[in-house]
Amino acid sequence: MKKLIVSGDDFGLHSSINEAIEEGFQKGILTSASLVVNGEAVDEAIRIAKRNPGLGIGLHLTLIEEKSLTHSKFLAPRGVLPSNHNQLAKDILLSKVPIEEVLAEVDAQFSFIKEKVKNLTHLDSHRHMHMLPKIWSAVTKLAKKYDVNKIRYVDVPFFDYRKDQIFKDIIATGFKFLKIFRKRIIAPNRFIGFMESGNWNEDKFVGFLDKLKTGIWEVGMHPGNSDKALNLKFPNWNSYFAYSFSWENELKTLTSAKVKKELKESDIKLINYGDI
Known part of the structure; x- marks a missing residue:
């Protein structure tokens, strides 16, 4: 049987994202949302989660751009996490940022969400930082402490590789190789959304469903109801990609009648991490 988790990332970063996630769940095909506990709109997101108990909630571990929940000398000396995820990855690898500081921040984010959210189903992360070797080891240890045994694994199917994104292709292949050594992972079989984050439309989504x-698949999406407001809040996001990042198009995809029709005709069952 084909099963699909449709995830909305960045829940709690902004009210526009929160509103879109609730709409995507109530009126569309969204089944899961990943909560940024250090986001500016986290309190609103928690209220939305409480009034939508069928929505699976994950911890969207966030080690960049947002405020830090801990005091640290190297990771967030001014109380704000680093702005560049690639640089942070290098600094952790080279021990310029001690892994103990990362552990403390991860622990604080786990503690926060376990206290506030009753339907916590899994763990994932902003920019997939949890997949990196040193961070993976730290995160999986703390996940056991907080009784979280399901984790997003970025295992991209080969049909989603891109000729114009060789660097991402190499990273995705590396993740596939590391999976051999990362035992006892409870996760979907494959993840879609690494290559073209923020670039979904209904035709592309229907093509993906075909x-x-x-097996169990997960697609990561980034819905929002105002590209204007979110581009003001995150002006650098478009510079990360070779395409225009559109939160609005992702919300339209989630609520598309064409997409819903294709899901029904393809006999694909929508689930969240709690159903694995």
Whole structure:
């Protein structure tokens, strides 16, 4: 049987994202949302989660751009996490940022969400930082402490590789190799959304559904109801990609009648991490 988790990332970063996630769940195909506990709109997101108990909630571990929940000399000396995820990854790898400081921040974010959210289903992260070797080890240890045994694994199917994104292709291949050594992972079989984050439309999504084979899949999306407001809040996001990042198009995809029709005709069951 084909099963699909449709995830909305960045829940709690902004009210526009929060509103879109609730709409995507109530009127569309969204089944899961990943909460940024250090985001500016986290309190609103928690209220939305409480009034939508069927929505699976994950911890969207965030080690960049937002405020830090801990005091640290190297990770967030001014109380704000680093702005560049690539630089942070290098600094952790080279021990310029001690892994103990990362552990403390991860612990604080776990503690926060476990206290506030009753339907916590899994862990993932902003910019997929949890997939990096040193961070992976730290995160999986703390996940056991907080009784979280399901984690997003970025295992991209080969049909989603891109000729114009060789660097991402190499990273995705590396993640596949590391999976051999990362035992006892409870996760979907494949993840879609690494290559073209923020670039979904209904035709592209229908094409993706046509390629699904038996198993559990996850698609990561970034819905929002105002590209204007979110581009003001995150002006650098478009510079990360070779395309225009559109939160609005992702929300339209989630609520598309064409997409819903294709899901029904393809006999694909929508689930969240709690159903794995």
